[in-house]
Amino acid sequence: MDRGIIINAGGSGGASLNYKVVGGTTTPETPANNTIWVNTDTPISRHIFSATQPENPVEGMVWFVVGTSSSAPINLLKKGNAAYIYPASCQQYIGGAWVAKEATTYQTSKWVEWATFFYSYGDLYEDVTGGFTAVKNDSGAVTFNADNIYLNAPANDSKRNRASVRSANKIDFTKYKTLYFELAVNVSGNDEATIAWGLASAVASNAIPTFIASGSTKESLGKQAVSVDVSAVSGEAYIAATFQAYWEKAYGDMTIYKVWGE
Amino acid sequence: MTIYIDSDFKCYITAAEGRRAFEVSHFDGKCSAFTEGYRYIPAGEMWTRSDGVQFTGEMLSPWKDYNILAAFQAQYEAMLTEAAAAYESGVNSI
Numbered sequence: 001m002d003r004g005i006i007i008n009a010g011g012s013g014g015a016s017l018n019y020k021v022v023g024g025t026t027t028p029e030t031p032a033n034n035t036i037w038v039n040t041d042t043p044i045s046r047h048i049f050s051a052t053q054p055e056n057p058v059e060g061m062v063w064f065v066v067g068t069s070s071s072a073p074i075n076l077l078k079k080g081n082a083a084y085i086y087p088a089s090c091q092q093y094i095g096g097a098w099v100a101k102e103a104t105t106y107q108t109s110k111w112v113e114w115a116t117f118f119y120s121y122g123d124l125y126e127d128v129t130g131g132f133t134a135v136k137n138d139s140g141a142v143t144f145n146a147d148n149i150y151l152n153a154p155a156n157d158s159k160r161n162r163a164s165v166r167s168a169n170k171i172d173f174t175k176y177k178t179l180y181f182e183l184a185v186n187v188s189g190n191d192e193a194t195i196a197w198g199l200a201s202a203v204a205s206n207a208i209p210t211f212i213a214s215g216s217t218k219e220s221l222g223k224q225a226v227s228v229d230v231s232a233v234s235g236e237a238y239i240a241a242t243f244q245a246y247w248e249k250a251y252g253d254m255t256i257y258k259v260w261g262e
Numbered sequence: 263m264t265i266y267i268d269s270d271f272k273c274y275i276t277a278a279e280g281r282r283a284f285e286v287s288h289f290d291g292k293c294s295a296f297t298e299g300y301r302y303i304p305a306g307e308m309w310t311r312s313d314g315v316q317f318t319g320e321m322l323s324p325w326k327d328y329n330i331l332a333a334f335q336a337q338y339e340a341m342l343t344e345a346a347a348a349y350e351s352g353v354n355s356i
Contacts, residue, residue, distance in 0.1 A: 178315055201332075211288070213323040218305065229301070229311060229323040 130168030192246035299326035
């Protein structure tokens, strides 16, 4: 049984709901608020909002993958009622296979691009990331908490403790221009620790990640969003973050709350 | 490695007027073609991409297609390996 909200009647959304789905190869000229435009030349037969892949797809069905966060959340209901969904990506069932499609929502008089979430407060988005893998040495620690990923590289006067995490899968970043992390960093000691986040081509157990594009800090950071330009990165890479202490002279931790791409 | 950045934060391996010098370990062992395909935003500074999105340093990101930069670096490393092997062969023949 498909678990989600299935809308029939050509997938328009219906007059009783607070949104509309439109397919086509160009954005509608006069869209209403909460119009979801799917960039497709295949007629949309129906659509479904679901966190998991529909079990009984039909030709032309559009699957809006929903999660716990979205750059364009939608209240489905009218008249002061509320049922929020958080669309993250879109696929359409064409010729017996799911095909990724671009989708965007018209809200507050502009088209809002959908961010793709890779991690959000405990949600690993495993259908995209495969989950996240800890890569650490001796006393570095990676903890997958209920609502964050925690990296800890404690002080040690005889070795450089290191805690890294990477997506289990390499992810195709061709369509993304910016990678965001919401994180917090605590650093004690001098500025010799290596603290970085971004896209990596490799994450070995005996070294810090081989970053392709990265942000970094030498200082503590309060919980905030940081961004990395990935507009010139095409093809696949790991999402990765690391905290490597500098013996007992610089050490600390990083807490990751969200990771998303736009 | 010492690199030099221009007003658009693009990296160079040589100094010139208007460029600022920084030590960036990310480029240790990297060839000039690889290095000069990158942008480096120092800590505390901000770069605005052409679409208006702003990025605060410290940040390193390619501005040339990374696949091309990776190919340059792979070629460079292959040449180094070849040169080392040739040298070794020459030494051993003496």
